[in-house]
Amino acid sequence: DAKTTQPPSMDCAEGRAANLPCNHSTISGNEYVYWYRQIHSQGPQYIIHGLKNNETNEMASLIITEDRKSSTLILPHATLRDTAVYYCIVRAWALIIQGAQKLVFGQGTRLTINP
Amino acid sequence: DTGVSQDPRHKITKRGQNVTFRCDPISEHNRLYWYRQTLGQGPEFLTYFQNEAQLEKSRLLSDRFSAERPKGSFSTLEIQRTEQGDSAMYLCASSLARDLGGYTFGSGTRLTVV
Secondary structure, eight states, rough: OOOOOOOOOOOEETOOEEEEEEETOOTTTEEEEEEEETTSSOOOEEEEEESSSSSSSSSSSEOOOOSSSSEEEEEOOOOGGGGGEEEEEEEHHHHHHOOOOOOOOOOOEEEEEEE | OOOOOOSSEEEOOOOOOEEEEEEOOOOTTEEEEEEEEOTTSEEEEEEEEEETEEEOOOOSSSEEEEEEETTTSSSSEESOOOGGGGGGGEEEEEOOOOOOOOEEEEEOEEEEEO
C-alpha cells in the first residue's frame, strides 16, 4: 500500500470549511484514496473515495491533485459533530475486488471544530 | 437493517478468563472483518471472512484468539486466557465482495482486563 501522511491535528471554526490534507506521493495508478472518520467511542465511518476525479457526496468533497500525489477532504460547513479523527487510506482496486487487501489505518488527523 | 451490531459494548474481565464477542454484519454483506484498536492508535486488522471462510489472519491474532463465522452470517471472536495487553476496542466491519465502497463498522466492544 502507498503510505499516507496527514497532520496530527487541526482546528476549524464552526460553520467554516474544514480542509484536511493528505500526502500519498508513492500512490500507484490503480490505487484509490479513501477517507474515514472516527468520532470518539464509535467505530470508523466511511466518508468518500476517489481515483483521480474530484468526488462529492452528502458528507464531503474529495479533491485529488492531477499528479495524484496528494488529496484534500473538504467538509464544507463544519459543525461540532464533525469533531473526529480523520483517516486517509489508499488501496489498490484489484486487491479490493479480490478481497486480498484490508484497510490499513495510520494515525489520522484529529480535527476539532470550535464554536 | 440497522447496520453492524456488536455485543457486548463493554466487557470487564479478570486476567486469565476467556471472553467472547459477537458481531452481526449487514445481512447482505458477505465479507466480515475484525479490527483491534488501542488508545490513541488507529484500528489494526486482525482477520477477515468471506462468507464462512476465514481467508486472512494477522500476526496480531495469537493462538489465544479464535474467530468463527459458522454460517456466513454472524461472527464471534474469542480470547482465551486474557492478558492485560488485550485491553482494547474490538471492532467489526462488513462489506460486499467486489464492491469498491467503504466498509461499515460497528460501534465496537471495549474490553478491559483487570
